[in-house]
Amino acid sequence: MGNKLRFLVPLLVFGGLVLLFAKGLELDPRKVPSPLIDKPAPAFELPRLKQSDATLGIDDLKGQVTLLNVWASWCSGCRVEHPFLVKLARSGEIPIYGLNYKDEPADALNWLRRLGDPYTAVAVDRDGRVGIDWGVYGVPETFLIDRDGMIRYKQIGPLDEETWNSVIRPMVERLKAEAS
Amino acid sequence: MIRIPYLLLVGMLLLAGLTARAAIETYPFSSEENEQRYLHLVEELRCLVCQNQNLHDSNAELAQDLRRQVFEMIESGASDQQIVDFMVDRYGDFVLYRPPMRRSTWLLWFGPILLAVVGVVVLLRLIRRSNSGQAPEIPAEERERVKRLLEQGRD
Numbered sequence: 001m002g003n004k005l006r007f008l009v010p011l012l013v014f015g016g017l018v019l020l021f022a023k024g025l026e027l028d029p030r031k032v033p034s035p036l037i038d039k040p041a042p043a044f045e046l047p048r049l050k051q052s053d054a055t056l057g058i059d060d061l062k063g064q065v066t067l068l069n070v071w072a073s074w075c076s077g078c079r080v081e082h083p084f085l086v087k088l089a090r091s092g093e094i095p096i097y098g099l100n101y102k103d104e105p106a107d108a109l110n111w112l113r114r115l116g117d118p119y120t121a122v123a124v125d126r127d128g129r130v131g132i133d134w135g136v137y138g139v140p141e142t143f144l145i146d147r148d149g150m151i152r153y154k155q156i157g158p159l160d161e162e163t164w165n166s167v168i169r170p171m172v173e174r175l176k177a178e179a180s
Numbered sequence: 181m182i183r184i185p186y187l188l189l190v191g192m193l194l195l196a197g198l199t200a201r202a203a204i205e206t207y208p209f210s211s212e213e214n215e216q217r218y219l220h221l222v223e224e225l226r227c228l229v230c231q232n233q234n235l236h237d238s239n240a241e242l243a244q245d246l247r248r249q250v251f252e253m254i255e256s257g258a259s260d261q262q263i264v265d266f267m268v269d270r271y272g273d274f275v276l277y278r279p280p281m282r283r284s285t286w287l288l289w290f291g292p293i294l295l296a297v298v299g300v301v302v303l304l305r306l307i308r309r310s311n312s313g314q315a316p317e318i319p320a321e322e323r324e325r326v327k328r329l330l331e332q333g334r335d
Contacts, residue, residue, distance in 0.1 A: 029231060030231070032228060032271065032272060032274045033272055033274075034271075034272065035268065035269060035270070035271070035272040036270070102241065127245075128241075128242075128245045129245075131245075132245060132246065132249060132270060133270060134270070135270040135271050135272075137228035137229060137242055137271065138228070138229060138242075
């Protein structure tokens with residue numbers, strides 16, 4: 001190695017570190033990749049929020065591309081995304097099912113009455129056991145599930161119009177096209 | 181008159197004890213061994229909400245639920261490995277404080293050793309080079325001067 005090139009070595013090392021750190025800054029440590037992507041959605045059978053004598057299970061979701069939104073009335077992020085969910089539901093693009101996570105059913109019903117109900121049906125997971133099966137660690141979370149009941153995508157944190165348009169809608173359209 | 185603040189302090193400390201107790205639930209383990217396994221597992225598993233705490237230390241709701249899950253699995257006869265697999269299947273390798281050894285984590289495991297080896301090699305080369313160099317020849321006139329100075333000092 002020439003003598004002059006040797007002085008470039010620290011510079012190159014430094015440059016490499018800068019690139020690594022820049023990349024690291026972009027990553028969000030709160031977003032833990034789910035091992036459930038492209039795996040069958042975990043089975044559940046829970047009472048429905050609005051007709052507590054009936055149940056909602058994973059089989060009710062099969063046969064169509066759906067969203068399963070995990071929410072609770074105590075969760076502030078859920079409040080942020082709620083108007084968008086209502087709008088999305090109204091557009092009829094995709095059925096949205098809810099998993100009401102560790103919530104009081106009365107509070108949940110009240111919330112839907114006040115803020116609008118975007119859900120085709122809501123399952124009540126009072127003690128959070130189904131949440132554990134789904135790897136839920138911070139509400140809101142939203143799962144994209146295909147016709148065969150496979151999880152295709154997981155949105156951690158509030159779902160907004162931008163993420164829907166840029167990430168999820170293209171996947172939904174592809175999944176719908178694939179199956180037909 | 182010192183009494184009242186003193187009593188107040190004692191009272192507050194007692195109350196603080198109550199809240200601290202509430203944070204750690206006690207489970208009725210069927211055996212000492214099960215309890216030890218439980219304590220070991222909740223130390224090894226990470227809480228996903230407060231990411232720099234393990235299940236044992238965290239007071240997040242999810243950590244409480246996962247502790248209950250670990251307790252129930254132990255009491256129903258699951259092995260440690262089954263419990264760890266259960267958590268990894270749902271939350272990914274992230275729940276493990278000790279990352280597993282596999283190709284994607286080789287750099288993580290061996291990177292520090294690799295860096296240390298590189299450092300030692302560089303250091304050895306530097307040392308060898310500074311030793312191998314001959315001491316520079318001192319010109320005759322300089323030597324004369326040194327001799328003169330030394331002799332002056334002797335007087």
